[in-house]
Amino acid sequence: xxxxxxxxxxxxxxxxxxxxxxxxxxxxxxxxxxxxxxxxxxxxxxxxxxxxxxxxxxxxxxxxxxxxxxxxxxxxxxxxxxxxxxxxxxxxxxxxxxxxxxxxxxxxxxxxxxxxxxxxxxxxxxxxxxxxxxxxxxxxxxxxxxxxxxxxxxxxxxxxxxxxxxxxxxxxxxxxxxxxxxxxxxxxxxxxxxxxxxxxxxxxxxxxxxxxxxxxxxxxxxxxxxxxxxxxxxxxxxxxxxxxxxxxxxxxxxxxxxxxxxxxxxxxxxxxxxxxxxxxxxxxxxxxxxxxxxxxxxxxxxxxxxxxxxxxxxxxxxxxxxxxxxxxxxxxxxxxxxxxxxxxxxxxxxxxxxxxxxxxxxxxxxxxxxxxxxxxxxxxxxxxxxxxxxxxxxxxxxxxxxxxxxxxxxxxxxxxxxxxxxxxxxxxxx
Amino acid sequence: xxxxxxxxxxxxxxxxxxxxxxxxxxxxxxxxxxxxxxxxxxxxxxxxxxxxxxxxxxxxxxxxxxxxxxxxxxxxxxxxxxxxxxxxxxxxxxxxxxxxxxxxxxxxxxxxxxxxxxxxxxxxxxxxxxxxxxxxxxxxxxxxxxxxxxxxxxxxxxxxxxxxxxxxxxxxxxxxxxxxxxxxxxxxxxxxxxxxxxxxxxxxxxxxxxxxxxxxxxxxxxxxxxxxxxxxxxxxxxxxxxxxxxxxxxx
Ligand SMILES: Nc1ncnc2c1ncn2[C@@H]1O[C@H](COP(=O)(O)OP(=O)(O)OP(=O)(O)O)[C@@H](O)[C@H]1O
Ligand SMILES: [Mg+2]
Numbered sequence: 001x002x003x004x005x006x007x008x009x010x011x012x013x014x015x016x017x018x019x020x021x022x023x024x025x026x027x028x029x030x031x032x033x034x035x036x037x038x039x040x041x042x043x044x045x046x047x048x049x050x051x052x053x054x055x056x057x058x059x060x061x062x063x064x065x066x067x068x069x070x071x072x073x074x075x076x077x078x079x080x081x082x083x084x085x086x087x088x089x090x091x092x093x094x095x096x097x098x099x100x101x102x103x104x105x106x107x108x109x110x111x112x113x114x115x116x117x118x119x120x121x122x123x124x125x126x127x128x129x130x131x132x133x134x135x136x137x138x139x140x141x142x143x144x145x146x147x148x149x150x151x152x153x154x155x156x157x158x159x160x161x162x163x164x165x166x167x168x169x170x171x172x173x174x175x176x177x178x179x180x181x182x183x184x185x186x187x188x189x190x191x192x193x194x195x196x197x198x199x200x201x202x203x204x205x206x207x208x209x210x211x212x213x214x215x216x217x218x219x220x221x222x223x224x225x226x227x228x229x230x231x232x233x234x235x236x237x238x239x240x241x242x243x244x245x246x247x248x249x250x251x252x253x254x255x256x257x258x259x260x261x262x263x264x265x266x267x268x269x270x271x272x273x274x275x276x277x278x279x280x281x282x283x284x285x286x287x288x289x290x291x292x293x294x295x296x297x298x299x300x301x302x303x304x305x306x307x308x309x310x311x312x313x314x315x316x317x318x319x320x321x322x323x324x325x326x327x328x329x330x331x332x333x334x335x336x337x338x339x340x341x342x343x344x345x346x347x348x349x350x351x352x353x354x355x356x357x358x359x360x361x362x363x364x365x366x367x368x369x370x371x372x373x374x375x376x377x378x379x380x381x382x383x384x385x386x387x388x389x390x391x392x393x394x395x396x397x398x399x400x401x402x403x404x405x406x407x408x409x410x411x412x413x414x415x416x417x418x419x420x421x422x423x424x425x426x427x428x429x430x
Numbered sequence: 431x432x433x434x435x436x437x438x439x440x441x442x443x444x445x446x447x448x449x450x451x452x453x454x455x456x457x458x459x460x461x462x463x464x465x466x467x468x469x470x471x472x473x474x475x476x477x478x479x480x481x482x483x484x485x486x487x488x489x490x491x492x493x494x495x496x497x498x499x500x501x502x503x504x505x506x507x508x509x510x511x512x513x514x515x516x517x518x519x520x521x522x523x524x525x526x527x528x529x530x531x532x533x534x535x536x537x538x539x540x541x542x543x544x545x546x547x548x549x550x551x552x553x554x555x556x557x558x559x560x561x562x563x564x565x566x567x568x569x570x571x572x573x574x575x576x577x578x579x580x581x582x583x584x585x586x587x588x589x590x591x592x593x594x595x596x597x598x599x600x601x602x603x604x605x606x607x608x609x610x611x612x613x614x615x616x617x618x619x620x621x622x623x624x625x626x627x628x629x630x631x632x633x634x635x636x637x638x639x640x641x642x643x644x645x646x647x648x649x650x651x652x653x654x655x656x657x658x659x660x661x662x663x664x665x666x667x668x669x670x671x672x673x674x675x676x677x678x679x680x681x
Contacts, residue, residue: 375483380520383480383528384590385508385538394533398524398573 007042010060011141014043018180020148026321031126034147037132039265041139050138053318053350054289057293058232058258059142064204065173067230070255078198078419084113084167085109087154087364091172091202092179094152104307106160106191112153112182123155130210130238134264138293143236143262146208150182157186158217165194165220170201172228177202183209183379187217187245195219200226200256205233214414215242215269221249224410224419225256232258232288237276240379243269243298250407253280253288254415254423260289267294267301277306277406279420282315282347283427290338291320296329305336308403310396311347312429325362334364340371341399343429347360393424431629432456432479432598437490441476448474450654451490456598459541459626463640464633465665468653468674471635473517475651478516479613481507494598508534511597515587515604522574527586530574531556531593559592562622563615580607588619593605599623600631605639607616617642635670650676 005009007254015038020031044056053182058064087109088098094111102109108122115123128147134140156166168183179202191214201207213219225233233256239247253259265274280288294303308380309317319338340349349370373395407413432454439449448471456462464472478485479492481504492499499507522530535555536546547555560570563585575583584604591599601620605613620630620643632643640662642649648664649656652673657680658664668676 208653374522377520377522379482379504380516380522381534382504382533383482383508383514384530384594385541386533387505387537387541388503390506390533390537394525394530395522398522401524 003042007045007420010257011042014060014062014145015039020149021113021151023116024119024121026119027127029238031148032054034128034131034144036136036428037184038141038144038148039160040185041135041141041144041208041389043141046141048146050291052319053320053352054260054287058204059206059234064176064178064232065230067200067203067228067232068175069172069389070200070226070228072227075422076345079167079196079412079415081415082165082167082196084196085163086167086169088097088169088171089181089201091154091174092152092181094154094423104164106158107166107193108157108159108248109166110155112150112184114212115155117391121185122157122186126186126210126212127182128211130240130264130266131208132240133266140236140262142206142234143208143332146180146182146206146236150180150208152183153184156195157188158191159188161190161192167198170197170199170205170226172200172202172226172231175370178204179322180206181284183207184395185209185219187211187213187219187380189214190216192218193306195221196412197221197223200228200231201233203231205231205235207233207235209237211239211247212236213239213241213245213247216244217242218246219248220408222407223251224250224416224417225251225253225259229255229257231256234260234412235262237261237263239263239265241265241267241269241272241274244271245269246272247274248274248406248408250403250416251278252419253278253420255282255286256288257285258287260291262291262361263293264304267296267303270301272298272301275303275304275306275406277304277403279309279400279418280309280317280405281423281427282309282311282317284313284315286311287318288316290321292321294323294334296323296332296334298329300331301329302333303335304406305376306403306406307338308400309340309349310343310400311340311349311429312343314346316348318350319368320352321366322356323364323366325357325359325364327358329359331363332359332362332364334362336366337402338368338401341396342370389428393421396424397421431458432492432494434492437475437478437492438488439474439485439486442484447488449478449655452654452656453559453648454656456629456631458629460646461624461625461630461632462647462649463645463665464631464649464651465635465668470651471654472651473602476514476600476633479507479514479600480504489663495586496575505537507594508594509538513586513591513594513596513599515599517588517602517606519575519583520630521576523576525574527572528556531590535593535619536651540658556593559589563589563592563619565589581609581612582608583681584608585612585616592619592623597627598629598631600633603632603635605634605636613639614642617673637665640665652677652680
């Protein structure tokens with residue numbers, strides 16, 4: 001189907017402003033085919049089905065608006081107490097000096113630029129492949145754009161159970177940086193790896209992560225997006241899960257004028273487990289969109305989607321989530337919950353929860369709610385001596401708890417919790 | 431301890447007067463009971479005293495040890511020593527009972543300028559009090575009142591009271607929904623706290639609780655007012671004859 005001329009023009013204008021990096025023949029091919037995908041679907045418009053809640057204009061623009069880097073003062077860095085392998089990017093450029101050594105038992109880690117320059121590399125079978133499968137029935141043009149134009153990133157192959165997390169640290173220094181990064185994580189049979197992400201990365205950040213978890217493998221992911229108020233981010237998390245494999249992802253988002261986090265997870269092996277969760281905190285100019293598609297294409301798999309948003313003062317949250325159970329995916333256990341806590345009457349939550357089921361022996365449930373602080377509970381807590389602000393924070397934390405509970409590591413969960421508490425204290429109603 | 435004078439209260443939302451001139455004086459060290467027909471305003475009185483939103487005090491005053499409590503925030507009233515055991519204890523999903531209690535104890539201590547309890551000291555305190563009320567460790571770990579039976583919720587209220595050691599304890603129908611043994615536990619909990627410096631206002635429909643917690647004074651509330659005040663025998667009269675005679679007599 002031909003695109004409307006306006007879409008073609010917008011897409012071509014966006015492409016014209018970008019430069020495709022050099023690489024090995026296979027990589028250029030992958031990028032070219034991603035570019036064709038992008039041209040075929042075009043950039044999204046506000047009337048496209050999955051862009052009704054979130055205006056894509058910020059991501060369509062050929063250059064981003066300025067975003068001042070957030071001043072963290074003397075706050076402890078995110079995951080600062082966690083023993084981890086640190087890989088640092090400054091405005092999207094890998095900083096070798098600031099990063100730890102890449103050699104680590106059970107892991108093969110390389111810069112994307114190096115991986116895509118090698119004629120023979122395992123990355124060939126993964127780069128752009130899950131992304132390419134993700135556009136039916138919903139196109140994800142910014143992911144295709146990412147595959148075509150990503151300039152840096154990291155590729156990780158886990159071949160054993162690795163306890164030390166790989167920590168991707170995205171520093172943002174240049175107020176107008178526009179960054180496109182692509183990450184690959186290949187978890188081999190029986191291997192286990194944890195990937196952490198933290199920081200804003202840029203004024204505008206387009207990030208893709210493709211995760212391939214082989215049979216019996218496990219992938220753990222905890223992400224904290226940067227707190228710059230004006231930053232924009234469109235991210236895609238793609239995953240393909242083998243038999244008996246585990247995928248667990250949690251994202252904390254506080255601040256940011258525009259964030260769209262998409263996930264596309266395919267459970268392709270029997271008995272696989274996928275849990276994806278997120279907590280978003282917005283006060284004022286904040287728009288956060290979680291668009292999550294989980295596809296069950298095997299027997300006896302379990303999936304959970306747990307998304308919580310705390311909004312005030314004009315902040316907007318959106319959730320679009322789908323559980324698709326394909327024919328034959330019997331004994332599927334699917335759960336989806338998306339909830340918002342509106343701390344005042346100016347905040348807004350938009351939700352589109354969906355179930356699409358083509359198997360008959362499944363148990364799937366979904367729910368979406370939007371509500372205010374429970375005044376009765378607030379009074380109960382205050383009547384026991386808790387100050388109003390503390391009582392309210394306790395109720396907010398209780399609301400978010402179900403999402404935090406999805407983080408398996410206690411140390412990581414504690415770190416997230418302390419970030420949440422800090423944010424709540426700083427953003428108390430006057 | 432607690433002095434209530436000519437208290438008039440109406441609902442904020444609608445022009446409906448609920449308390450129509452309540453006069454009540456509970457001296458330090460005494461136990462007073464309030465009985466009265468459904469809807470007479472007993473819970474409203476307890477809510478107004480503890481500072482719940484939604485009520486307008488149109489006239490009168492209430493003081494706790496001489497301090498005007500109606501001017502205070504709910505948490506300030508708690509720190510001043512006021513405690514309400516709720517008729518309907520509130521479920522708070524996601525907040526652990528232990529965390530809640532510890533936060534409450536330390537918030538009150540902080541407000542009074544006292545040192546916070548250490549985790550170990552708190553644990554010791556809570557274990558001891560919970561044991562007396564036959565509240566098991568599992569109940570302490572669960573979210574506040576979530577999935578608790580009616581009787582467990584009431585015992586949990588008394589546990590909070592025992593841990594917080596308030597000066598003025600208002601118990602709103604803490605006996606309803608309790609089996610005979612639990613009633614005894616709750617009464618023992620209350621009696622253990624009886625002290626020259628502590629007062630109780632026990633709202634109840636039944637004489638039975640008052641067999642265990644011997645009140646000094648019994649008040650009858652009807653249509654937003656205290657209509658009759660007497661000794662423990664008044665409760666027995668209500669138990670046997672209901673309210674009709676009393677109401678007819680004061681009408
Ligand atoms: N928020 C409210 N909105 C409307 N009516 C109210 C409200 N609060 C109290 N009332 C009314 O005020 C009256 C007194 O209620 P209250 O709960 O104080 O009675 P009570 O004496 O505690 O009764 P019970 O013995 O049944 O517990 C009742 O008629 C009740 O319906
Ligand atoms: Mg009542």
